[in-house]
Amino acid sequence: MIVRTIVALALAALAASACTTASAAQLPTHIAIRIHYSHFDQTKIDVPMGVPVTFTLVNDDPIDHEWLIGDEAFHARHRAGTEAVHGDRPNEISLPPFSIKTTTLTFDRPGPLTFICHFPQHEAYGMVGVVMVKPG
Ligand SMILES: [Cu+2]
Numbered sequence: 001m002i003v004r005t006i007v008a009l010a011l012a013a014l015a016a017s018a019c020t021t022a023s024a025a026q027l028p029t030h031i032a033i034r035i036h037y038s039h040f041d042q043t044k045i046d047v048p049m050g051v052p053v054t055f056t057l058v059n060d061d062p063i064d065h066e067w068l069i070g071d072e073a074f075h076a077r078h079r080a081g082t083e084a085v086h087g088d089r090p091n092e093i094s095l096p097p098f099s100i101k102t103t104t105l106t107f108d109r110p111g112p113l114t115f116i117c118h119f120p121q122h123e124a125y126g127m128v129g130v131v132m133v134k135p136g
Pocket residue numbers: 038064065066117118119122127
């Protein structure tokens with residue numbers, strides 16, 4: 001009888017957790033992305049809309065990379081190389097070898113954005129990830 005009660009409690013706990021969907025308020029606002037062997041260690045990240053989200057970008061490679069986040073039109077400009085050299089824009093981060101940089105962005109629209117390293121061949125090699133902005 002005791003065992004049956006414990007099983008019932010465990011099932012109830014499982015059902016309760018399964019019903020809990022992550023609201024935007026519960027999503028992380030501090031995210032670390034590590035680059036190693038020319039890959040991002042996370043490629044699908046959910047973030048909340050309308051609040052500052054801080055990204056810590058760690059380049060563990062002996063070569064340069066970059067972390068550029070935006071929509072398709074933004075990436076099309078970077079692929080074509082018509083965008084100016086990256087300055088201090090918070091969505092365009094240059095990452096020298098073995099560097100760590102932090103940037104904070106507030107996303108004001110829901111939906112997916114892509115982060116890509118636009119160094120030659122890096123996108124094709126797989127340096128691509130998606131940030132999904134979730135409304136609150
Ligand atoms: Cu790269």
